[in-house]
Amino acid sequence: MYKILTFVLALISLNLFAQNYKPAPARLTTQWGEAVTPENAWQQYPRPQMKRSDWKNLNGLWDYSIQQKGAVKPAGFEGKILVPFCVESSLSGVGKPLLPEQELWYSKRFTVPQNWEKKEIILHFDAVDWETRVWLNGKLVGSHQGGSDPFQFNITPHLNKGEQELVVAVWDPTDKEMQARGKQTLDPKGIWYTAVSGIWQSVWLEPVSKGHIIDVYPVPDIDKSVVAFGLQSASLTGSHQLNIVVKNGGAIIKDTTFSFHNNFVLPLENAKLWTPETPELYHTTLTVKKRGQVVDQLETYFAMRKTSLIKDDNGYMRLALNNKPVFHLGTLDQGWWPDGLLTPPSEEAMMYDIIKLKEMGFNTIRKHIKVEPSRYYYMADSIGVLLWQDMPSGFLWPNHPSHVGHDDKEDWVRPQASAVQFEKEWKAIMDHLRFFPSIVMWVPFNEGWGQYDTKRITAWTRKYDPTRLVNSPSGWTDRGVGDVLDVHQYPGPGMGVVELNPGRSMVLGEFGGLGLVVKDHIWNPNKRNWGYKTYTEDAVLIREYTELMHNLSLMVKRGLSAAIYTQTTDVEGEVNGLITYDRKVIKIPETLLQKLHQPVYDPADGRVLFINQLKETDRPNIFHSLQEPPADWLTQPVQFQKSKQKIALKKEGNVYAYQDVDFGKEMPEGLGLKLYASGDVNIYINGVKVWSEDQVRIKRHYDDINLSSFLHLLKPWNNRVAVEAKSATQDVDFDFALYQWNK
Template sequence: MRVLKLCLLFTAFLFTFTSLNLQAQSWQPAGDKIKTEWGENLDPDNVWDAYPRPMMERSEWMNLNGLWDYAIRPVNSQTPEEFDGEILVPFAVESSLSGVMERLGKENELWYEREIEIPSDWEGSDILLHFGAVDWKAEVWLNNIKIGAHTGGYAPFSFDITPYLQDGSQTLNVKVWDPTNDEGQPRGKQVNEPGGIYYTPVSGIWQTVWLEPVSNASIKDFRQTPDIDNGIVNFSVDTRNTQPGDVFEVTVRDEGEVVAEQRAGVGQELDVPIPDAKLWSPESPFLYRTEITLHRDGEEVDRFDSYFGMRKISMERVNGIYRLHLNNEPYFQFGTLDQGWWPDGLYTAPSDDALKYDIEKTKELGFNMIRKHVKVEPARWYMHADELGMLVWQDMPNGGDQPNWQRTQFFDDGVLTRSPEEEATFKKEWKEIVDYLYNQPGIVVWVPFNEGWGQFRTKEITEWTQEMDPSRLVNSASGGNHFPGVGDIMDLHNYPPPEMHLYDGMKANVMGEYGGIGLVMDNHLWDTEKENWGYVSYQSVEEVTDEYVNFAEMLIDFVDAGFTGAVYTQTTDVEGEVNGLMTYDRKRVKVDAERVRDVNRRVIEALD
């Protein structure tokens, strides 16, 4: 009998071990494209497990990333009864790390399904379902009830799922439709036929999905605006289910020590004094830590942690030339064009460490700014930029045609327009992006249009952006289709060398794109079948570095002529483009880092 029991126990153990092992082996990266080290070591049971919204961090949350069921079905199909397999969320269906690597196309929809168990100690709380980003049109069901929808591929959204919960487990379904470049939607560099400067489509869930318990009366969102000239930070909150007499409180800490603490009734704004404020800059990225609480009848009902940086961005005239200023001092902003693409995850970095790595390497190379090019990142990317000390120019992920791009003269062909539906789609998503990123101290410039892509009503969009956020500068039209007197920045593009082919004496003038020095590195190429390219190509790290230094020294000469910022193309190789400072898999730096760092310092200091 004892032997029989031991045999049964061993059989049960073997079955359990085998089941767990098979489950762990059920996901594998798809395809044979190059991988980053983070992608090669990805654990599907621990995917993007860092807190997804650090600007508003509560103590409890549940990560829903991991393996979900998926199905690709024709448009307007019913919820699938059977699924095609498993997909690793939050990686887009076209990516290798999703485990699927299939194209969607506008004739199909992508369905997701997973089961959720709500923790028993969340009973009595309202449960919020958060999506970091889903590209492009998402519809959400809980327990076979449609609870909401969202269009737009770059901003977070959420639903209160409390009224739809049932006893036991919950069934969550998400349906996504994404026509990419067939409908004129904001989509950055995604196209259905990738090539040249355009890349693979990204469809479906591509940022973290998560649950959060909150009190019935709670804070939905908040705004903070630093004012270094008056030594204050302005706070306001947006709440849910509050009533007269409810109070919010802001506590500000410097290295744990309370330096300010104030309260106001919900609906009011607070100007919180910050005595002897420590200013935030790339050289000294000091962040104040805050606690924001909501009180009812003297009791705390909601609380989250946050942070802010005391900094000011402006443009001021110096010796007859408008210069970019940081904290009331002239400051040359020198950065890289950062596309934010990954060979294994496409839009989604394989991990939080990978996301941070690109900023760290950019900083190590001596840059003080990143232009986040026609893409919006997860909230943690902006947190890393804030903590590491990196200025950010944030692009709108443009979509639409480029019927007329005038690069070397002011625009002289009337007012650019798009269809009413496309204009409304653009404005909805641009507002969501500005609202989403408003609190990040690192962001100093908004860029609504790039090189004429889908550009329309430039003066109107510029003024509207300035109204949404008067605290930052607006670079209306990066690279062309410039309108005199519109926006704060004249942004020129020229490849490969920098060139001052146009000047606006009423704006800050910058070289918004230049460079693109190419170098093919074998065993680090996305596509070995097609020709890989740069705007100019060389055969060695030494030759690339020589040309990089040559272009940087040209920039130094242009500083006296009026340039006050510049952006080098680009941080990494992307698909067929091999003009990055790093390879696409981030395994090789393609320049002499010390020489690049030294000449970058000289460019930045040339303004002095």
């Protein structure tokens, strides 16, 4: 009878909690957000890289109150908030902003399982934005600054008998200070999004013995067929025994025991290598014993893979996986959700994005200025996708020196205290994420956003983790360091100059951004909904995307090693996603995307030669006129100026230019054009218009245009390739160059 009554009371309690929860009004919702309840909100084990059998999830309904900054713990609370969703989100049930002059207070009561009595109890916060103070039973446990790195406290000394009271206070300056915050702002518009404050990833408890493993870091070496484990531990010595069982595909391939030490190497003969096509994982059990008694046991895993640079037969530096060139084709993935903001509504929702991108034919994701929950990276490891991991940017905006311009000669001088905090967070994020084999590249800086001391930060990142590539910065203000030269070009595509960057690989870290407005799937119909080019018809989007991919394919032949399309999904006012913000409409069919993407993965064979110039950095002779020429100028002799210099074109001006090309009898198998222009542009081959685009606004880098579909217009010996640009939208140094590809 007692058991039945207890069960009934538990059901009543759950129902009361459910009745106290209701999502705040949302402009858009996802199917997963619509299914969220206090009982199912993020119930999975949160740390798959180091999994123990005993744990307790504290996600669910907590009490909350918003108070003025500096106030003491409130005597009462305003209502319920669903953790781990931030206070600004719909799924939190609150949907209120937290201002810099305010603090967000939480309260949660819980009990510790009786069988944990002789254990140390660790309280985990996987992410809280930004400054956190924690009390247990009225005693201050500790504090933390940082919005994206996990932290924990040993709360054992502060436990009471029976029920515990956990109180958390959070202050978040958002965009009023220069802490790492990514794209959060108090005034969302353009590329800046709704702020995220307070707890936004899981909160949980874990019991451990006094002697236990704190961290596991496996480092594979495929060239030596070994994996080196680095452990951090507490109160474990050589008097303990460590047993390691390694499985692959369910079969035990290694079972060994030795005296405990923090660093050891396991040989692994005939290892199966991890790739996006074959994401082989070695699941591993670590068991620590003393005098035959289990002291600690956990599940972990590793993958055998290597990331590096490799020079191909044409001398281009390529991104390599397992000593073979692999082209990285991916999306800029910001990980925002209309109902959860930075917190995905569920694990299923998070997995949907990864799986869809693979179905579209991408093998890479650039995780853009956001750190996801640990389970995201486990999914990437398991599903098979290459990750570029950004550090969330920290700077002031707009018109502040912390935003470094593209042409600025010097980095920003970051204040000392801010630099110390930024580097502390970057190290903590790397410590947290370096376990995951899907991460192949670190990105400390994006464009000029808070970019400072680039050479030192890049060198430190490479030294701290020599097993991965470093991209610093991604876009804009290059300082000649890092493993890649990363260009951002919208819509592009474009790339850097190989000859000017010896030893580095050429990558296109952002391009595209083609927008499509999908009715009834817009965040705010009353605001500007935009892409770098915005369309209203599916067919136009598909046509333009097809051309982008066609242009990209020839660039691979001349050294491009990666391309990151903007972006996975729409985000608030940005409608340049391949999927709508609510994940309910895929704008281009997956099968078509696969077909369009395949050519960039084809072997980069043959050779590219620049036409009318010995190498890319030479200048070709360009014949040009700023006045409208005779009607037959596209094919006949005309009196144009001849120059090897770029052509200065004023706003609203026109330019007519050509190069004469002698191929002899051997026709090229590919033809490309590099263009720097503004205005309405037309390209002609021997008098036939082959390319046209209105309101071209090329900045910073040349656009590449693949003209290989028009090789039939070429003839032996003499040919004319002409470009006209009319009604320039800005002052511009007009220029174009030609190159050919032959197998």
